[in-house]
Amino acid sequence: EKIKSQLLLTLKNNIGSIYNEQKKRDKAIENYLAGLKVAEELNSFEFISRLCHNLGKLYLEENIMDSAYLYLSRSLTNRIKWGNLTGLAITQGLLGEYYIRTGNYMEAQKILDDALLNAQKVNSSEATVQVLKAYIKVYEHYEDYQSAYRLQKDINLLNDSLFNADMEMEIYKVQVQNEFDKQQMEAKLVQQKRENRYLILSFTLATLLAIAGFIYYFQRNRYRNLKLANDLLALRKTALESDIESKNKELTTNVMYLIQRNELLADIMKRLVEAKNDANVETKALLQKIIQDLGSLLSTNAWEEFEVRFQQVHTEFYTRLQQLHPDLTPNEIKLCAFLRLNMTTKEISAITNQNAKSLEMARHRLRKKMNLTNTQVNLVNYLMEI
Numbered sequence: 001e002k003i004k005s006q007l008l009l010t011l012k013n014n015i016g017s018i019y020n021e022q023k024k025r026d027k028a029i030e031n032y033l034a035g036l037k038v039a040e041e042l043n044s045f046e047f048i049s050r051l052c053h054n055l056g057k058l059y060l061e062e063n064i065m066d067s068a069y070l071y072l073s074r075s076l077t078n079r080i081k082w083g084n085l086t087g088l089a090i091t092q093g094l095l096g097e098y099y100i101r102t103g104n105y106m107e108a109q110k111i112l113d114d115a116l117l118n119a120q121k122v123n124s125s126e127a128t129v130q131v132l133k134a135y136i137k138v139y140e141h142y143e144d145y146q147s148a149y150r151l152q153k154d155i156n157l158l159n160d161s162l163f164n165a166d167m168e169m170e171i172y173k174v175q176v177q178n179e180f181d182k183q184q185m186e187a188k189l190v191q192q193k194r195e196n197r198y199l200i201l202s203f204t205l206a207t208l209l210a211i212a213g214f215i216y217y218f219q220r221n222r223y224r225n226l227k228l229a230n231d232l233l234a235l236r237k238t239a240l241e242s243d244i245e246s247k248n249k250e251l252t253t254n255v256m257y258l259i260q261r262n263e264l265l266a267d268i269m270k271r272l273v274e275a276k277n278d279a280n281v282e283t284k285a286l287l288q289k290i291i292q293d294l295g296s297l298l299s300t301n302a303w304e305e306f307e308v309r310f311q312q313v314h315t316e317f318y319t320r321l322q323q324l325h326p327d328l329t330p331n332e333i334k335l336c337a338f339l340r341l342n343m344t345t346k347e348i349s350a351i352t353n354q355n356a357k358s359l360e361m362a363r364h365r366l367r368k369k370m371n372l373t374n375t376q377v378n379l380v381n382y383l384m385e386i
Contacts, residue, residue, distance in 0.1 A: 003226075009035050009047045013054065018180055020058055028058060049078035053091050060098060069098055083316055089119035089127035096134040100141075109138050125158045132158075247313040252341055255306055259350040261297075269294050306351065310337050320386050325370055332366055335359075340383045 012035030019028035032055050039047035056072035059065075072095050079088040092115030099108035112134055119127035132151045139148040193200070200207075269291050276287040311318070314337075321328070321336060328336070338348045345359050354362075367379055 005038055005042055006044075006047075009038055009042075009044070009051075012038070013047070013051060015180060016051075016054060018177060020054070025058065025062065029055065032058070045078045045082040046084070049075045049082055049084070049087060049091070052078065053087070053094070056091075057094055060094060060101075063101075065098065065102060069095075072098060080319070083319070085118045085122045086124045086127055089115045089122075089124060090130060092118065093127065093130040093134055096131070097137075100134060100137050105138055105141050108134070112138065129155050129158045244313065251306075251309050251313050252343075254309055255341070255343070255351065256347070258305065259347055263350055265294050265297055307334075307337070310341075314340065317386060321383075324386065327369065328366075332362070332369070335362055335366060336383055339363075339380050340386075342380055342384070 012031045016028045016031035016035065019025075019031060032051050036048065036051040036055070039051055052071040052075035056068050056070075056075055059068035059071065072091060075091045076088070076095065079091050092111050096108045096112040096115060099105070099111065112131055115131045116128065116135075119131055132155050136148045136151050136155075139145070139151065272287050272291050272294075276284050276291070279287060317337070317340060318333065321333065334352070335348070338351070345356050348354070348359055349356055352359075363379065367373075370379075370382070372379060372382060
């Protein structure tokens with residue numbers, strides 16, 4: 001039943017898009033709203049965000065600004081829940097267009113900054129082009145024509161890479177149009193059959209037998225396809241879990257390498273400082289130079305290196321953490337990331353240069369802020385579940 005509902009959602013969305021391209025706005029809205037009703041019943045963030053996006057875009061094109069903002073905002077909320085960065089960037093780009101049209105250029109630039117960042121994270125040329133086009137309007141408003149010209153050159157380069165993708169999209173649209181026309185033709189044929197039902201009464205028995213055979217064949221294939229789909233999902237889940245485990249090991253190895261390197265360099269520098277006290281003037285100068293060179297090798301940006309690798313593995317951790325606990329400070333978020341990897345206090349101390357007592361106090365404050373007052377709840381296990 002769920003698969004049927006999802007097929008219905010896809011069909012309503014596609015039919016609405018076809019009517020929209022044909023400038024039949026009322027028909028488009030009717031199909032989008034019908035699909036949205038089903039999506040809300042299923043609580044499908046994916047289809048709610050898509051349908052609200054299409055409705056918001058349609059109203060924006062019609063210059064109905066209140067409705068445009070209503071549906072685009074709702075799409076944005078569900079894009080965040082769904083976790084689709086490409087769709088999120090495109091919807092943010094449309095909201096930027098809304099703010100531009102309503103004269104709120106500061107808000108437009110703010111949301112376009114977020115949109116461009118999300119588009120670049122997933123390397124989406126389509127979303128990047130849409131955002132850059134909106135940026136040009138902002139620069140033109142501020143009479144920064146040099147920046148606008150530079151962005152236009154970037155758009156031209158991206159459009160070249162999108163040419164093939166556009167061709168594929170046109171083919172897809174033709175296929176959707178053909179499917180739509182086919183369904184309309186089938187509907188007409190059904191109507192004709194109903195009008196001529198008395199003429200084909202003699203073939204009823206044969207028709208019923210054929211239908212029974214088709215239903216049996218369809219149900220058998222449907223069961224087989226569902227089984228194959230479930231097997232495929234299980235394989236993908238196993239592969240994904242294996243990949244995450246492998247990346248976690250690699251991430252931990254990289255962090256431990258940074259820790260060990262810093263500890264080794266610090267130990268060597270300590271020994272050289274001790275040796276320097278007993279050395280002559282010339283040797284002291286040489287030892288001081290070596291100590292300075294070793295100091296420059298210490299990873300002062302260990303956190304930045306760790307954060308880049310961590311986000312590559314746990315892409316949604318920060319988003320879910322901030323949704324659950326929006327009042328966390330940057331240092332508390334860092335501590336959560338280290339604990340998410342089940343790192344010890346000693347390991348965290350080595351990479352953050354904080355002493356063990358300070359880290360224990362930080363963990364205590366973190367538990368209190370997260371309302372983990374029950375001593376039976378393990379902080380590390382809690383973070384690993386996010």
